[in-house]
Each structure stands twice: as C-alpha cells, then as structure tokens.
Amino acid sequence: MPAPITEEQTRLDREALLGAAEALFYAHGIQAVGMDRVREACGLPLKRIYRLFPTKEDLVVAVLRRRDRRWRASLTAHVESVPDPRERVLAVFDWLAAWFAEPGFRGCAWINAHGELGSSSEPVLAEVRSHKRAFRDQLTAWVSATGIPVAEPVYLLAEGAIVTAGIDARPDPAQQARAAVETLLGG
Amino acid sequence: MPAPITEEQTRLDREALLGAAEALFYAHGIQAVGMDRVREACGLPLKRIYRLFPTKEDLVVAVLRRRDRRWRASLTAHVESVPDPRERVLAVFDWLAAWFAEPGFRGCAWINAHGELGSSSEPVLAEVRSHKRAFRDQLTAWVSATGIPVAEPVYLLAEGAIVTAGIDARPDPAQQARAAVETLLGG
DNA sequence: ATCGATGGAGAACGCTCGTTCTCGACCTGA
DNA sequence: TCAGGTCGAGAACGAGCGTTCTCCATCGAT
Structure with a gap:
C-alpha cells in the first residue's frame, strides 16, 4: 500500500x-x-x-454542526459558572453582549444560513432548526430553575437581540434584553 | 416617433x-x-x-422598498384602528400572528435578504436597516403613548417572534410575545 | 409607399460555480 | 529495482448566472 x-x-x-x-x-x-x-x-x-x-452542502452542514457545538459549549461554560439561578439567566445576556462585541461579528450564522439556504436545502434547514431547538431547550432549563415561567419570552428576547445586533452591527440589544429579563424575573 | x-x-x-x-x-x-x-x-x-x-440589485432594492411600504401600511392600518394605547401595542402582535399564519409565510423578507446579501450588497443592507429602523420607530411611538418606557424590549420581542416564526414555520411566537408584552405593560 | 427608429423575442456572451478528470510524482511492497 | 496504486496540482466540464446583442416586425412621419 x-x-x-x-x-x-x-x-x-x-x-x-x-x-x-x-x-x-x-x-x-x-x-x-x-x-x-x-x-x-x-x-x-x-x-x-x-x-x-x-458535496458543498455536506460541508456546510458539518460547519454549522461544529460551530453549534462550540457555540453552545462556550455559552454553557460561561453561564454555569454562575451559581444563582436568576443570575444564571442574566449571564446568558452578558455572554451575548460579549459575542456581539467580538470583532467580525456578523449576526447569527444559523439565521444567516436560513436566509440563504433555508428554502433550497433541507439538510441546512434541519441543522438551523436543530441549533435553535437546542438553544431554546438549554435556555428553558436555566429559566425553569428560577421557578418563574418566562422561558418563552426570554428566548424571544434573546433571538430578537441576536437578529437586531446582527443587522445593526451594534451590541446594545443585549443589555436591553437583559434589562427586560430582569423585569420578567424580578416581578 | x-x-x-x-x-x-x-x-x-x-x-x-x-x-x-x-x-x-x-x-x-x-x-x-x-x-x-x-x-x-x-x-x-x-x-x-x-x-x-x-441591474438585478436595483430590482431587489425596489422590491424590498415596495414591500416595506405595503407591510408598514397594513400594520399601521390594523393597529391604529384600535383606540386605546395599550391595546394598540398588543394589536401589533395580533397582526403578527395573522401574518405568520398566512399561507406561504417564509419569515421576514428583510432578515432573509440580510442573510443572503447583507455582506455583499451595500444597497440591500441599507434597505434592510431602513425597514427595521422604520418599524422600530413606529413601534416606539405606539409604546410611548402608553407612558411606559418599554419600547426596546417590545421591539426585541417582536423581532424574536418574527425570526422564530420564520425558522420554525409556526405562528405561536406571536402569542407568546404578546403575553410577555402584556406583562411588561401591565404590571 | 418608404424610411428610420423602436420594441419584442430570445440567442449569445463572458463569467463563475460545483464537481470531475487528467497526469505526473511519489511511495510501498516484492 | 521495479511495478502499481495513490496522491497532489490544477485543468476541464457542463450548467447557470447577469447582462448585452441581434434580428425582425411594427409603427409614425413624410
């Protein structure tokens, strides 16, 4: 050989x-x-x-899958270093703020991929949905630990901050979302 | 001639x-x-x-501009038919729910265009930002009329609902966002 | 009736894409 | 040393893109 x-x-x-x-x-x-x-x-x-x-499609799916692993691992590491449940949920938005401020930040790779290929590539669409579902499930677990049933609005605030930061190329939606989550959690 | x-x-x-x-x-x-x-x-x-x-780019920009006019006119007509300021803000999310449930709904045309061309076409990017700014300004005006300073989180909830409904192809984010807005406005 | 400019239909152009093929160099096992 | 399989480098292919050009029918003005 x-x-x-x-x-x-x-x-x-x-x-x-x-x-x-x-x-x-x-x-x-x-x-x-x-x-x-x-x-x-x-x-x-x-x-x-x-x-x-x-095929290129296979490469794209593999890229998204690898990025998903790193993205969620980084988020989880940051968030779970915080002991208090309420602070944990807020820590998600601190992590988002840091992400938005990274040089070269250009929005959510999965939302972008969905806009580009969501209507023409079933595997890419499935990968995007899988990532969003995993993020939502993780976030839901953290919010549930506070005992306050606001997981869905917290998720929507996170998504709104991500898409807005991506389009406007500014990090401040993270703080605004964080403040709103404080209100939802705090009473 | x-x-x-x-x-x-x-x-x-x-x-x-x-x-x-x-x-x-x-x-x-x-x-x-x-x-x-x-x-x-x-x-x-x-x-x-x-x-x-x-050029095709000119056509794309014109399409987005025309859609923006119709989209915001439709939203405004629905919302401003409601007299009470607080109900007006909630009516935005009823309108979103109806939009999400339309046959052929495939998410936000501007978010999709941003994902496709945001990094390669300056005019398209400008058009996307212009649409989002106009929507945010209009929403801010409606929220401000309630006297409660929650315009930004309400906008983020709307964007989160739009992007989530687009990816998951389900209309329910509108109701969840609406409920969260009720909380932010109500108590 | 004739001329000339115009518009319609679609072929053609130059380019780029994803993907495959060619071919020479190289390494391994006998 | 030699044979044969495999790899790297890049040319090549077929398709599709945005855009332009060709050609003929058509019409108003003279």
Whole structure:
C-alpha cells in the first residue's frame, strides 16, 4: 500500500477545512464563497476536500454542526459558572453582549444560513432548526430553575437581540434584553 | 416617433415586474431566482426589465422598498384602528400572528435578504436597516403613548417572534410575545 | 409607399460555480 | 529495482448566472 494517509492526518485536515470554511462562510456568506476559495484558504487539494465531504452542502452542514457545538459549549461554560439561578439567566445576556462585541461579528450564522439556504436545502434547514431547538431547550432549563415561567419570552428576547445586533452591527440589544429579563424575573 | 410607450404602461409594467419578482424572491430566495425566471413570470421582455431597473440589485432594492411600504401600511392600518394605547401595542402582535399564519409565510423578507446579501450588497443592507429602523420607530411611538418606557424590549420581542416564526414555520411566537408584552405593560 | 427608429423575442456572451478528470510524482511492497 | 496504486496540482466540464446583442416586425412621419 503506497502513499499513506493516517487517521490522525484525516482528523487534522478535516479540522483545517472546517475552520477555513467556517470563517469564509460566516464573513462573506455561503453562496458567495466558492469551493476554490475554500481550497486556497485551507491548503488542501480539491480532491481531498471532496473525499472528506462529497458535496458543498455536506460541508456546510458539518460547519454549522461544529460551530453549534462550540457555540453552545462556550455559552454553557460561561453561564454555569454562575451559581444563582436568576443570575444564571442574566449571564446568558452578558455572554451575548460579549459575542456581539467580538470583532467580525456578523449576526447569527444559523439565521444567516436560513436566509440563504433555508428554502433550497433541507439538510441546512434541519441543522438551523436543530441549533435553535437546542438553544431554546438549554435556555428553558436555566429559566425553569428560577421557578418563574418566562422561558418563552426570554428566548424571544434573546433571538430578537441576536437578529437586531446582527443587522445593526451594534451590541446594545443585549443589555436591553437583559434589562427586560430582569423585569420578567424580578416581578 | 414610432412605437409608443405611455407613462401609464410603464407604471403597469413596473408593478407587474415588482409583483412577480417579489413573489419569486420571497418564496425561493433572491440568489436562487434568475432574471429569466422573473421574465417568464412577469411576461415582460428582458430588455424592458433592464430599462426599468439597470441591474438585478436595483430590482431587489425596489422590491424590498415596495414591500416595506405595503407591510408598514397594513400594520399601521390594523393597529391604529384600535383606540386605546395599550391595546394598540398588543394589536401589533395580533397582526403578527395573522401574518405568520398566512399561507406561504417564509419569515421576514428583510432578515432573509440580510442573510443572503447583507455582506455583499451595500444597497440591500441599507434597505434592510431602513425597514427595521422604520418599524422600530413606529413601534416606539405606539409604546410611548402608553407612558411606559418599554419600547426596546417590545421591539426585541417582536423581532424574536418574527425570526422564530420564520425558522420554525409556526405562528405561536406571536402569542407568546404578546403575553410577555402584556406583562411588561401591565404590571 | 418608404424610411428610420423602436420594441419584442430570445440567442449569445463572458463569467463563475460545483464537481470531475487528467497526469505526473511519489511511495510501498516484492 | 521495479511495478502499481495513490496522491497532489490544477485543468476541464457542463450548467447557470447577469447582462448585452441581434434580428425582425411594427409603427409614425413624410
């Protein structure tokens, strides 16, 4: 058997590819970035890319799935470092504020992907819904721990802040949503 | 001067073109619909289309602008038929509920356009921001009339309901947002 | 009746896309 | 050393895009 490709190398290449693709897709949009651009960014030959992901759609779904894992892990780590249930819910919006203020923030990758491909790619649509459902479920668990049944409005405030921050390219919706959540929780 | 084209005909053609383009763009996405598809839907020759709008981008902006006028006029007509200030604000969410339940509802055309073209078309981005600003300003005026300073959270709840209804293809976020607004306004 | 400008129908252009193919270099096992 | 399979680099392909051009029928003015 000539020319070996180790399993470890495959893992590394996948990671490089997904990382490059995620940065490009997020910054410029999915349809605006061609596979050649992805190739030059990750340094992998096109042939290898298509061996790892048979179609661009598969790559897009994998990018969204990987980003979802990191996004929710980061949120959870921040939020669950706070002991008090009420403060925990508020910590979600502090985390959102920090996210919105990141350089290169361009809104929610899943909402953007939904706008681009939601009507033409069933797998992408499913991935977007899966991410939103997971976020809502997690948020619902945290809100439920306060004993106050306001999970749905808190979720809608979070989504409203995310979409508004994305369009206006400003972080302040996070604070406004946070203040509203304080009211809903506080009585 | 041979072969006349009256001003009235131009107006009618513009309307037919914008109507056909809006339906197609909203249903399938902007990038997924080619100019040929628009042509066959409106029945106008390509040459005429490009005389009315020199580029596809111009057409897209005009479609969004026309939709914005109708969207806000419809909302305003519904809301301002309600006399009581507090009921007026709640009427916004009744109108949203009816919108979400319309057949063919596929989310907010401006949020979708932002996801598709927000990072590649400055005019489209400006149009999206203009629409959202106009909606927020109008909503702020209605909320201010109640004397309770909750305009921003009410706006975020509306946006959250719109984006969530669009992704999940369900109308219930409108009622949940409405209930939260009742809380913010009421007690 | 004839001329010339105009508009309609759609072919054509140049480009880019996602995807596949070609081909030479390389490495491994015998 | 040699043979054969595999890989990398990039050309190539077919389709579709936005946009422009060609060509002919049509009409008003003379």
